[in-house]
Amino acid sequence: MSGMEFADGKILAGIESGVGRVVFNQPEKRNAMSVNMWEGMGQALDLFAEDASVRCVVLQGAGDKAFVSGADISQFEKTRANADAQRDYDRLTSAGRAKLAAYRKPVIAQIRGFCMGGGLGIAMSTDIRIASEDSQFGIPAAKLGIAYGFDMVRALVDLVGPAHAHMILMTGERFDAREAERIGLVNKLVPVGELEATVAKLTATLAANAPLSLTTNKQTVKAVLQDPSDRDMGAIRTAMAACFDSEDYREGRRAFMEKRKPAFTGH
Structure with missing residues (x-):
């Protein structure tokens, strides 16, 4: 995998076999997210x-x-000491959050260990969450005296419903991976030793599928969760038409008739 570094090496990235990988690289702080x-x-x-x-x-x-x-609490005194500082923190981190929330390509969270607070927010912004059995989840905002952001609360409610969202937010307690799977927070729970292989099998499947279909279906799912007044149905219809007019659709039909695997190009 070709390697790249960002944020002074605290974000690692690489590409291999059609899969882009982002690694949160601050293990001494359990990969807590700093502003950079x-x-x-x-x-x-x-x-x-x-x-x-x-x-x-x-x-x-x-x-x-x-x-x-979660967020790097060691920075809170400087970056999130009060409401004004919190607004600055939101401004500094909003670009990364927005890019992840609006990302067109499929994104998978490969979760092992602690997935807490802002870390759970990151995971909820992905499309598919695969977790190992030793994972732990939670949103300890109530134990810190702060409130969780609206977008992340909405994502939580969309995934688990209001009753489970109330329990998670009001108690601030950790819960294990089996509970996360039971309430619909993660898509699949696997033994620790099978996490890498499970995600690799999933990414291979996605990488082999038609890119236009993946992005259009992701766009449509997001629209379903939006308020009707916010849905851009024209954009969805245009994206759907592009799929039906694509060379990939013709390739998919030919491959089906010829009983072979299709070779999609994204065109």
Whole structure:
């Protein structure tokens, strides 16, 4: 995998076999997200977005202790000491958050260990979440005296419903991977030793599928979750038409008739 570094090496990125990979690389702090790590993640996502060879993206944490344990609390006194500072923090990190939330290509969270607070927010912004059995989840905002952001609360409610969202937010307690799977927070739970292979099999499937279909279906799912007044149905119809007019659709039909695997190009 070709290697790239961002945020002074705290964000690692690479591309292999059509898969872009972002690694949150601050294991000594359980991969807690600093302000510059948000910027670095956004830079990596931009590179993957522009590279036609990248069919999907995986996010993971360095080491075996955490995906992302949350925001880097050591920076709170400087960056989030009060409401004004919080607004500045939101401004500094909003670009990375927005890029992940609006990303066109499929994004998978490969979760092992702690996935807490802002780390859970990152995972909820991905399309598919695969977790190892030793993972732990939670949003400890109530134990810190702060409130979780609206976009992340909406994502939480969309995934688990209001009743489970209330329990998670009001208690601020950790819960294990089996509970996360039960309430719909993660798509699949696997033994620790099978996490890498499970994600690799999934990414191989996505990388082999038609890119226009993947991006259009992702766009449509997001629209379903929006308020009707916010949906750009014209854009969805245009994207759907592009799929039906694409060379990939013709290739898919030919491959089906010839009983072979299709070779999609994204055109």
